[in-house]
Amino acid sequence: MTSKKASKAKFLSEDLNDLLNVSQFLKDSPTKKKVPKRQRTEISEEEGIAKLIGQYQTNSKKKKLEVNVEACKESRQKILNVMSNQLETRKEKCDNLLKNLSEVMTQLEADSNAMKDNEKKLEHLTAAVVKCMQQASTAHKQKLKALKDIYASFKKQCEEMEFDHKTETDKLAEELEDDIRKLQQKLISETKRSGWENLRRTIFHAMQNDF
Template identity: 55%
Template sequence: MSVKKSGKLNFMSDDLDESNFLKISPKNKKVQKRQRIEAQEEGNSTANNITAYKKKKNIENKEIGSEPRQKLVNVMNDQILTRKQTYENLLKSLMEVVSNLEADYNVLKENEQKLEHLTGSFIKCIQQATNSHKQKLKSLKEIHGAFKKECEEMEVDHKAETDKLGEELEEDMRKLQENLVSKIKRNEWENLQKTFFQAMRNNF
């Protein structure tokens, strides 16, 4: 800004000098020209000094601002590293959880298959035992029915034989009784005849 203002002032002074060219004497003109050159040199020196000061100030500002900027960059880098480590740890934990869940799932699947196999074998054993007991029960029922039928038949046969034996005994008793009566009658008749003959013999 100072350089531009100085240039503008010099330019305006040049215009003023040119406008007053006819009024100034040659001697004064040389003096004024030398003064103008000195003023320009002084202005250029001042402008150069201002420019150098600005450059120095900018460099100092950059140097002063570079330190907090570097700190900020370092903090951001640390945050990035921390976030990266956190993500890596979280990813590792998630992978461990997934691995554990997958292992548990495989164990459960294996146990399910074993249980299905055992359940199938157990059901098969129960079915075989049930069929065996059913067959045994059927056989026992058949044996029971046959034994019952045989007992009933034996009872009928025994009753028939008993009745027949009773009838035969009654018949034998009746015949024996008739024989005894007949024998007693015959003996009495014989005794009566003997007594009669004995009595007749004694009378004669």
């Protein structure tokens, strides 16, 4: 690619030099110079030859210039084709990139919306769970309080019942002691009386036997 560019530049520079030479030739041509009338007849043949040579060179330069212009047109068209292909390729790549980015952004937006919905659902669910926990805790506290009240009432009743039973037992023990004491006194009294009766009968029998 570099060699082609160098050859084209060299080719153009040669064309420019040729054009300059032609212009210089035309400038220095005998047709342009003012010569004395006395010399015009002497160099008429030379002027004719020079003119023919100049016309030939001019035609050759024109053909060469046309060839160069055509080559430049072809090169320009090639460059335009390459640039057009590059523009189309870049446009295609940009369109694909923009399409992919749009799809990614759409997906990200959908994911973000889904996450927001899930966040709201989770908040509602969390609030419901917290409410259930609070209700369960309140019910548990109420049950615990009821059990404590039942325990305190039962304990108080047991203590009162134990006190009443102890009082009744002490009273019953005192009554039993009194009854046992009375029974003992009665038995002692009856034993004494029975003994005196037996002793009296024995004495009486003995007295009857002696007499």
